[in-house]
Amino acid sequence: MANVTKDDEIPEGSWGIFRRLDRCPEERWDSFRTIVDRYGAKVGHRSMISPIRAQRPFETVSSDEPLYTHPPVSESNDVFCRIVRGLLPAIVVTKDKEPFQDPYSTTPIKESLEEYKAVTIINLYSPFARVLKPPIEDTGEKDIPYGIPLVHLLTKHYEHIELVPVEELAALISTTVSSLNSIISYFEDKSIPFLLSQYTFMNIGARAGASIPHLHSQSFINVNEHGQGSKVQSFLVAFEEQRKDNPISCLGCHYANKDIESDYLGQKLHIEERVIEENECWTALAEYAPERDGHIRIIPKKHVSTLIQLNDHEILLLADILRKVNWGLSYFIKDFGPQLKIYWDRNILLRQQFVGYASPLHMLIDIIPVQIVGGAEVFNDHRVCSILPEKTAEIIHEYLKRKPLDSCP
Ligand SMILES: [Zn+2]
Ligand SMILES: [Zn+2]
Numbered sequence: 001m002a003n004v005t006k007d008d009e010i011p012e013g014s015w016g017i018f019r020r021l022d023r024c025p026e027e028r029w030d031s032f033r034t035i036v037d038r039y040g041a042k043v044g045h046r047s048m049i050s051p052i053r054a055q056r057p058f059e060t061v062s063s064d065e066p067l068y069t070h071p072p073v074s075e076s077n078d079v080f081c082r083i084v085r086g087l088l089p090a091i092v093v094t095k096d097k098e099p100f101q102d103p104y105s106t107t108p109i110k111e112s113l114e115e116y117k118a119v120t121i122i123n124l125y126s127p128f129a130r131v132l133k134p135p136i137e138d139t140g141e142k143d144i145p146y147g148i149p150l151v152h153l154l155t156k157h158y159e160h161i162e163l164v165p166v167e168e169l170a171a172l173i174s175t176t177v178s179s180l181n182s183i184i185s186y187f188e189d190k191s192i193p194f195l196l197s198q199y200t201f202m203n204i205g206a207r208a209g210a211s212i213p214h215l216h217s218q219s220f221i222n223v224n225e226h227g228q229g230s231k232v233q234s235f236l237v238a239f240e241e242q243r244k245d246n247p248i249s250c251l252g253c254h255y256a257n258k259d260i261e262s263d264y265l266g267q268k269l270h271i272e273e274r275v276i277e278e279n280e281c282w283t284a285l286a287e288y289a290p291e292r293d294g295h296i297r298i299i300p301k302k303h304v305s306t307l308i309q310l311n312d313h314e315i316l317l318l319a320d321i322l323r324k325v326n327w328g329l330s331y332f333i334k335d336f337g338p339q340l341k342i343y344w345d346r347n348i349l350l351r352q353q354f355v356g357y358a359s360p361l362h363m364l365i366d367i368i369p370v371q372i373v374g375g376a377e378v379f380n381d382h383r384v385c386s387i388l389p390e391k392t393a394e395i396i397h398e399y400l401k402r403k404p405l406d407s408c409p
Contacts, residue, residue, distance in 0.1 A: 013052040025050035026388070028289040030070060031251055031263035032351075033234040034362060035241045042265065044234050046382040047289040049390055050390075054339055054386035068337035069345050070205070070330070071328060076157035080214040083121065086112035086385050090272045091122040093150060094178045103148050103183050106131055113155055117171035121181035121382075123149035129219065134339050142227065148183055150219040152176045159349075161204060162327035169319035170312075176307050178317070183221055184308070184355055195356035197222040197232070200307065205345025207370045217348070228354070231381060235351055236359040243360050252362020256283040258301040273390040275323050281317045284325045284395070286389035290372040293340045293385050294332055294392060296325050296365055305353035318365075320347075321408045325367065327405055328396035333369060336395070340386050345370040 010017050018024040026049045034044025065071070089108035094098045096116045101107070103122075113119050122130070128147030130131045134140070155174055158164045164172075180198065187194045202217035203210040210216075222228070242251055242264045254260035258271050267288075274285040276296060287295040298321060304310060310318070326346075333344050351364040377383055 004087045012251075015239040020257050024053065029265055030076070030287070030289040031238075031242075031265065031267065031269070032362075033231075033238045035234075035238050036265070036267060038138065039271075044238060044381070045289055045291065047268050047291070047385050049290075049385045049388055050383070051386055051388070053384055054182060061155060068345050070160060070367050076214070078157075078214045080153055080212055081157055084113045084119075084153070086110050089125075090408045092119055093122065093182065094120040094175045097174050097178045099178060099182045103179075103186055104131055111156060112234050114157055117168050118152065118154050118175040120150050120152050120175050123151050124315070128222070131290060144224075145222065145226070146224040147220060147222040147404045148177050150176075150183075150221065152179065152217045152219065152314050159204075159213045160326075160330070162323050162330060163325075163392075164215065164323065166316065166319045166323060169323060170316045173307070173315045173319060174217065174312070176312065180221070180306075181217060181308050187223070187355075194223070195225045195354065197228045197354045198280060198306075199232075199348040200352070201346040204348070205343070205346075207343050207345035209346045210345075215332070232351075232354075234381070235355060235361060235364075236354065239361045244389060250362050252299055252304055252364065253301075253303050255285075256362075258283065258300040262297065270390055276328060277320055277321055277400060279317050281314045282321045284321055285366065286393035288365070288390075289383075290389055291340060291366070291383055292368050292373075293387050294330060294342050294369040294371075295389075296367040296396075297324070297325060297367075298325065300363055304363050306355075307352055309363075316346065322365075324400060324405065325396070328399045329367065329369065331399045332392065332396050336387070337369075341371060389394060 012018065012020060012023055028047050028049065029042050030045040033345060034042050034291055037043045048403045079088060083090045089110045091105050091108050092113070094100055096118060097185065099231060106407065107116055111183065126149045128145045128149055130148055132144070150174055152172055154168055156168065184196065187196065199220040200217060201325065242272055255271060260269065260271065262268050271285065276282060276286060277284045283301060284296055284298045287297045329345065329346070333342055337343060344371045346367055349368065353359065353361040
C-alpha cells in the first residue's frame with residue numbers, strides 16, 4: 001500500500017474516526033414521538049448531531065437571492081390584501097372571534113374586512129373536497145379526501161411574524177380558535193361519532209411553501225376517517241405509550257415546568273440549558289432532537305391538548321413568545337445560516353390532539369427553519385444536524401437579552 005495516512009495524522013472526525021468523545025456525534029430521540037418496539041428498538045424521530053457536518057464544503061454555484069434574511073417586503077396588493085379590501089370574493093368563516101359563514105357555505109361574498117384584526121376564510125385552492133355535488137349519473141369509485149381547508153389571515157399586510165404587534169398576532173390565534181370551534185361544534189351537533197384530524201400551520205417564506213408572502217396560517221381539517229400520516233401518528237402513539245405505566249405523569253407538563261431530568265427512554269434531557277425564553281404560561285426550548293438545525297419547540301406549562309382550550313390571557317402570552325423566539329431565530333439564521341445552511345424561511349406547526357382520539361397528547365408548537373435535506377431524511381424520519389441544541393439556545397437567548405426587539409435582521 002502506497003502513501004498510507006498514519007493514524008495520528010488523521011484530523012479529528014475525518015472518515016468518522018474520533019478520539020475525543022466531546023467531538024463525537026450524538027444520537028437523540030424526540031421523547032414525544034418515540035416508542036420502544038417489541039424487538040427493543042426505538043421507533044420514532046432520531047437526530048444525529050454531528051458538528052463536523054457543518055464543515056463540509058458546498059461546491060455549488062451560489063445565487064444572488066437573499067437566503068439568510070427576508071427579501072424586501074413586497075407591495076401590499078396581493079390576493080389577501082384585495083380580499084380584505086372587498087375587491088375579491090371569499091367565504092368568511094370568522095371575523096376576529098365572531099363566527100360568520102357556515103364552514104360548508106357555498107356563497108362567496110365581497111365585503112371589506114378592514115375593521116377586523118384577523119379573519120378566517122376558506123382556502124380557494126383546496127386539497128380536499130369540501131362540498132360534493134356530483135351529477136346522479138357520476139358514480140366514481142375513487143376514495144375522496146373530505147375536509148375543510150381554512151386560511152387564517154391578518155388583515156394588515158405583514159411578512160415577518162416578529163414585526164406583528166402582539167395584539168394582532170393574538171387576534172390571529174383567536175380567529176383560528178373560533179373557526180376550529182365552529183367546525184367541531186358543527187360535527188358535535190350531528191351527534192354521531194367522528195374523527196377530525198387537525199393540522200394548523202404557518203408557512204413563512206417561499207422556501208417554506210408560502211405562495212403569498214402576506215402573513216397567514218392555515219388549518220387543514222380532515223373530516224373523513226381514512227386516517228393520518230405516520231409522523232402525526234407517532235406523537236399520538238408515543239403519548240399513549242409513555243402514560244401507560246404512569247397515567248398521572250405527563251412528559252409535556254414536566255418538560256414545560258422543567259422538573260424532569262430524563263425521559264422514559266432513559267435520555268438525559270438537558271432542559272435548563274435548552275430554554276430560550278419563557279413566561280407565565282409557556283416555555284420555548286431548542287428542540288432536543290432537532291428536525292432541522294435551529295428547531296424550536298414551544299410548550300404550554302398547563303396541560304392542554306388543543307388550541308381551543310386556551311384562554312385569552314394564554315393566547316396573548318403565546319403571541320408574545322412566538323414573536324420573541326422568531327425574532328431570535330431570524331438573528332440566529334442571519335449569523336449562522338450560511339454555515340449551517342438554514343434559510344430564513346420557516347414552518348410553524350401546531351401539534352395537537354385529534355378530535356375523537358383518546359391519546360393524552362400535550363400540545364406542542366414546533367418552529368422549524370428550512371434546511372435542505374438529502375436522501376437520508378427523505379428515506380426515514382431522522383435528521384443529521386450540525387449544532388447542539390444547547391448551543392442554539394445559548395446563542396438565541398443571548399440575542400434576546402442584548403438586542404432591541406423593534407427591528408428585524
Ligand atoms: Zn397583503
Ligand atoms: Zn401535560
